[in-house]
Amino acid sequence: MADTSTATTPAAGVDLFGVDPDEVNVVLDDVHVVYRVYEDRRPSLREALRGERRKPREIHAVRGVSFVARRGESIGIVGRNGSGKSTLLQALAGLLPVEQGEVWARAQPTLLGVGAAMQNKVSGRRNIVLGCLALGLPADEVDGRVEDIIEFAGLQEFIDLPMDAYSSGMRARLLFAIATAVVPDILVIDEALAVGDEAFRLKSKERLATVREEAGTVFLVSHALDTIAESCSRVIWLERGRIIADGEPDEIVGRYRDAQTAG
Amino acid sequence: MPGLITPPAGLIPLGGRPRLRDYLRMAWNRREFAFNLAHGQFRAQHMDTVLGNVWQLINPVLLIAIYYLIFGVLLSGARGDLGGGDNYVGFLGIGVFIYSYQQRVISAGASAIVGNLGLIRSLQFPRAVLPTATVIKEVLGFASSLVVMVALMAVSGEGIHLDMLWFPVAFFLITAFAMGGALVTARMTEAVRDVRNVLPFVFRLGFYLSGVLYDPHRFIDGTRFETYDWALLFNPFYVYISLARESMMSTFEPRQLPWIWAAAVVWAVVALVFGLWYFLGAEKRYGRG
Numbered sequence: 001m002a003d004t005s006t007a008t009t010p011a012a013g014v015d016l017f018g019v020d021p022d023e024v025n026v027v028l029d030d031v032h033v034v035y036r037v038y039e040d041r042r043p044s045l046r047e048a049l050r051g052e053r054r055k056p057r058e059i060h061a062v063r064g065v066s067f068v069a070r071r072g073e074s075i076g077i078v079g080r081n082g083s084g085k086s087t088l089l090q091a092l093a094g095l096l097p098v099e100q101g102e103v104w105a106r107a108q109p110t111l112l113g114v115g116a117a118m119q120n121k122v123s124g125r126r127n128i129v130l131g132c133l134a135l136g137l138p139a140d141e142v143d144g145r146v147e148d149i150i151e152f153a154g155l156q157e158f159i160d161l162p163m164d165a166y167s168s169g170m171r172a173r174l175l176f177a178i179a180t181a182v183v184p185d186i187l188v189i190d191e192a193l194a195v196g197d198e199a200f201r202l203k204s205k206e207r208l209a210t211v212r213e214e215a216g217t218v219f220l221v222s223h224a225l226d227t228i229a230e231s232c233s234r235v236i237w238l239e240r241g242r243i244i245a246d247g248e249p250d251e252i253v254g255r256y257r258d259a260q261t262a263g
Numbered sequence: 264m265p266g267l268i269t270p271p272a273g274l275i276p277l278g279g280r281p282r283l284r285d286y287l288r289m290a291w292n293r294r295e296f297a298f299n300l301a302h303g304q305f306r307a308q309h310m311d312t313v314l315g316n317v318w319q320l321i322n323p324v325l326l327i328a329i330y331y332l333i334f335g336v337l338l339s340g341a342r343g344d345l346g347g348g349d350n351y352v353g354f355l356g357i358g359v360f361i362y363s364y365q366q367r368v369i370s371a372g373a374s375a376i377v378g379n380l381g382l383i384r385s386l387q388f389p390r391a392v393l394p395t396a397t398v399i400k401e402v403l404g405f406a407s408s409l410v411v412m413v414a415l416m417a418v419s420g421e422g423i424h425l426d427m428l429w430f431p432v433a434f435f436l437i438t439a440f441a442m443g444g445a446l447v448t449a450r451m452t453e454a455v456r457d458v459r460n461v462l463p464f465v466f467r468l469g470f471y472l473s474g475v476l477y478d479p480h481r482f483i484d485g486t487r488f489e490t491y492d493w494a495l496l497f498n499p500f501y502v503y504i505s506l507a508r509e510s511m512m513s514t515f516e517p518r519q520l521p522w523i524w525a526a527a528v529v530w531a532v533v534a535l536v537f538g539l540w541y542f543l544g545a546e547k548r549y550g551r552g
Contacts, residue, residue, distance in 0.1 A: 016268060016269075016271065017268075021271030021272070022271070024270070024271050024274065026274075027268055027270045027271075027274060029268040029270075066268065068268070092277075093277075093387070094277035094547070095547065096547075097547060102270075102276060103276065103277040104270040104274040104275065104276055104277070105274060105275060105277055106273060106274055106275070107275075108275075108277070108387060109277075110387060111387065113384065113385075118381050118382055118385045118386070119303075119379075119381055119382060120381055121307070122303065126303065129299060130296065130299055130300060130303075130382070131385070131386055133293065133295050133296035133299055134293060134296045134382065134386045134388045134392075135386060135387075135388070136289070136292050136293055136388070138295070139295040139299075175385055178386075179385075179386070
């Protein structure tokens with residue numbers, strides 16, 4: 001694999017993989033993420049009295065990932081279940097502490113995950129207002145945006161229903177519409193587009209293009225390889241927490257697909 | 264090996280704790296969010312009852328009536344003056360209102376993180392906004408208590424007087440202290456949910472130790488103070504209840520004045536600084552467990 005060496009170790013003397021420093025939006029420098037998970041059982045009374053601490057199991061989910069993301073790039077991340085994709089995105093969004101290495105970014109990334117529900121008992125409309133305020137929009141601007149967001153999410157009929165009455169696709173649409181109402185500098189999407197229907201897929205693709213045009217960077221994790229191939233300008237293939245390929249979408253997706261069918 | 268890549272100027276490191284000044288500025292920018300959230304929670308909390316938010320008023324009135332019946336009427340001859348001189352009902356009323364306000368703020372803080380996991384997992388914002396919103400919600404709820412409290416003063420013989428203008432200052436300090444407590448319970452409950460089950464007992468103990476029903480001075484020999492007495496007198500809950508009594512009741516003279524205002528300010532600053540420091544220590548972890 002020719003591109004492996006460029007992906008994991010920078011050539012001596014070449015900083016930032018040769019990218020112009022002004023173009024850089026995100027830098028990951030040898031990032032390791034380790035989960036500590038406790039076994040799903042309660043300590044027995046005897047263990048507790050002896051003061052035996054439960055030993056967590058360590059899961060080394062990301063093992064030394066380095067890359068540099070430019071402005072205007074949209075980067076797809078592919079890999080099998082458990083390859084560390086979602087973990088990497090969370091570290092990228094600053095939501096998970098890294099065990100080793102550094103994450104640098106030009107602005108706080110906005111992470112969109114699947115299954116997030118905001119306030120379940122509250123109407124979609126109020127969630128829009130709350131969401132915009134939580135993202136730091138001034139209150140006088142929020143009123144003007146609510147209708148745009150409702151329209152973008154395509155939820156005109158359901159907007160006054162509480163959010164727990166929504167389907168998972170409707171929720172994802174609403175959340176995507178809120179999170180991108182203010183065009184973010186760095187948008188990180190974890191499977192959140194997979195649940196939308198065809199019409200919404202087209203609309204969200206347009207919005208991702210807007211983020212890129214405004215010099216932002218988009219990261220996208222998805223198992224829908226066609227989505228990745230058509231809306232990304234670069235694809236990173238993760239396997240067991242390491243980058244094994246990084247390059248042109250068509251090429252990487254093709255190779256990934258071959259590897260899946262072969263394996 | 265990290266350090267192979269030198270990040271260009273203008274990039275910020277992620278995952279670390281933000282500088283306090285930046286954090287507070289981001290939180291301040293979201294004050295509308297805190298108010299909006301608080302208002303929504305305030306309206307929703309008694310929505311399933313017939314009387315709605317009137318319960319905010321009825322609850323403490325019923326409590327005061329019960330305590331007055333037992334300690335002011337049935338047991339009135341047993342120990343003489345419990346506190347407040349001729350105006351035991353006013354003394355008791357302020358104690359119950361102020362103590363239950365502090366209890367509500369600090370207990371509500373326990374749900375600030377675990378009750379808003381949906382928001383936390385959906386959007387990025389400074390998490391300290393959430394306990395702040397619960398405090399605002401309780402401040403809104405206190406408005407009705409204030410009306411009853413002033414009315415109680417008027418009918419119980421204190422009248423309406425200028426000293427009452429000190430009450431907003433006292434209330435500000437009380438709220439600052441309770442907010443510090445809410446920040447602490449917010450993080451503790453996020454780590455160990457059982458905290459919510461323990462809190463009612465802690466507050467029950469505090470209720471009897473903080474001079475809500477009786478003035479601890481009645482049981483302290485004024486000439487020699489034991490450590491235990493100091494603990495009783497400088498207990499923040501007692502300090503704040505006395506502060507409120509002092510501003511609302513013209514007949515009330517707490518004997519440890521003028522330290523009481525100093526104690527109130529010190530407790531508020533200590534609680535708020537500690538609470539913020541403690542809460543921020545787990546900022547990145549909220550919403551993941």
